[in-house]
Amino acid sequence: MPLTMFDLCAADADVRFSPYCWRIKMALAHKSLPCEFIPWHFTEKGVIAVSGQGAVPVLVDGETTLSDSWVIAQYLETHYPASSLFGGDAGMQATLTLKHWMESQVMPSLFSILILDIYDALDEQDKRYFRESREARLGMTLEAFCQSSPEHIQRFQKQLHPARLTLRQQPFLGGQQPMFSDYLLFSLFMWARSISATSLLVVDDPIYAWRERMLDLYDGLARKSPQCEAARGSVRS
Amino acid sequence: MPLTMFDLCAADADVRFSPYCWRIKMALAHKSLPCEFIPWHFTEKGVIAVSGQGAVPVLVDGETTLSDSWVIAQYLETHYPASSLFGGDAGMQATLTLKHWMESQVMPSLFSILILDIYDALDEQDKRYFRESREARLGMTLEAFCQSSPEHIQRFQKQLHPARLTLRQQPFLGGQQPMFSDYLLFSLFMWARSISATSLLVVDDPIYAWRERMLDLYDGLARKSPQCEAARGSVRS
Numbered sequence: 296m297p298l299t300m301f302d303l304c305a306a307d308a309d310v311r312f313s314p315y316c317w318r319i320k321m322a323l324a325h326k327s328l329p330c331e332f333i334p335w336h337f338t339e340k341g342v343i344a345v346s347g348q349g350a351v352p353v354l355v356d357g358e359t360t361l362s363d364s365w366v367i368a369q370y371l372e373t374h375y376p377a378s379s380l381f382g383g384d385a386g387m388q389a390t391l392t393l394k395h396w397m398e399s400q401v402m403p404s405l406f407s408i409l410i411l412d413i414y415d416a417l418d419e420q421d422k423r424y425f426r427e428s429r430e431a432r433l434g435m436t437l438e439a440f441c442q443s444s445p446e447h448i449q450r451f452q453k454q455l456h457p458a459r460l461t462l463r464q465q466p467f468l469g470g471q472q473p474m475f476s477d478y479l480l481f482s483l484f485m486w487a488r489s490i491s492a493t494s495l496l497v498v499d500d501p502i503y504a505w506r507e508r509m510l511d512l513y514d515g516l517a518r519k520s521p522q523c524e525a526a527r528g529s530v531r532s
Numbered sequence: 533m534p535l536t537m538f539d540l541c542a543a544d545a546d547v548r549f550s551p552y553c554w555r556i557k558m559a560l561a562h563k564s565l566p567c568e569f570i571p572w573h574f575t576e577k578g579v580i581a582v583s584g585q586g587a588v589p590v591l592v593d594g595e596t597t598l599s600d601s602w603v604i605a606q607y608l609e610t611h612y613p614a615s616s617l618f619g620g621d622a623g624m625q626a627t628l629t630l631k632h633w634m635e636s637q638v639m640p641s642l643f644s645i646l647i648l649d650i651y652d653a654l655d656e657q658d659k660r661y662f663r664e665s666r667e668a669r670l671g672m673t674l675e676a677f678c679q680s681s682p683e684h685i686q687r688f689q690k691q692l693h694p695a696r697l698t699l700r701q702q703p704f705l706g707g708q709q710p711m712f713s714d715y716l717l718f719s720l721f722m723w724a725r726s727i728s729a730t731s732l733l734v735v736d737d738p739i740y741a742w743r744e745r746m747l748d749l750y751d752g753l754a755r756k757s758p759q760c761e762a763a764r765g766s767v768r769s
Contacts, residue, residue, distance in 0.1 A: 389706075
């Protein structure tokens, strides 16, 4: 029986923009695991209630239902060990702190760049949910939180510097081949690419060339993924 | 023949404060490799000229002379594989980006906190060298660069957040046992501990408890290491 994953979608249900879902989508492709991706809206909490929480990705493998992208990645590594995502326990441990770096220091500044693009991409019901839940969490309006000036994009680029230093030396964070650390970082760019026309990188940045390599992986899985009309509008760099 | 390492020292030659040297000192202890540590002053460039550059650590293993702490760590891993520092290639790759994170984002803010304490710890000849070389690099005086207010210490603490999130879950960045990632971070605290009385962490920070565990490793190797008089003066937290 193939795997099933609930995958956050925009108003256009073909547009899948969640960075947490993209990590797992890339990990499944890395392991050549077939999976059915079911579009899921923010407000469809009932559909994933069996997972005991309200966020995606949710992965269903036979009798097993899992949530939390890190838990899912470890489950895949344990139950489908071929084509390792971590290269053993030590690799998994070091990747855990990289995950925390990306989630606590890189992702927040990208979220402030993208927040209005995310909002614009949602259907009406999800728009209401997103505005209410995020404004309560942030303590301000989406419009007040949004920081997408060139200076803020430069700040985001600066926060990526540790990855840049690695990618100056080698094609992937994982070395000669991509590993889960690459999918963690790449998923942030798929978040942006799916719903925003904002240029995040300059062409001569080693991260730009790496992103091109990542877009090409697995027969162009990520490059072929549909984008919102607003995201398709501009030449991206 | 035991290994030999040139190890940066303060005016008091028993005080060894280089974070780059501490990484390797901890790695040697991790692998139970005996090593003779030779105190070295910033201005003794001639002594290590055989390494082809002017910075420590320099490790001498028979006919082999190595510089650059990352190169040395990989040499030790290859030539003395027992008690792995990285747990394989994937662990080494993920640790490389952690190294870049610590060096490009954590270390600079700690350097601005410590810079005058470092200066004060040096002998007169090294003081002149340190002031001239660092002021040329920084484009300002040491005094203008120094930022050691409570707000700057809080900024440093905030930059450590990725490590904090990992250490909330497990005793070491490496998991149940310390790995090279732990030595990379810990070496920053040995830099501070050796020459400064500044309190960098609050007692209920998981990083504080981790630092205590690191100080206890290898029969208290780091805890027993001599400190400058200025660093011994205060109750540290």
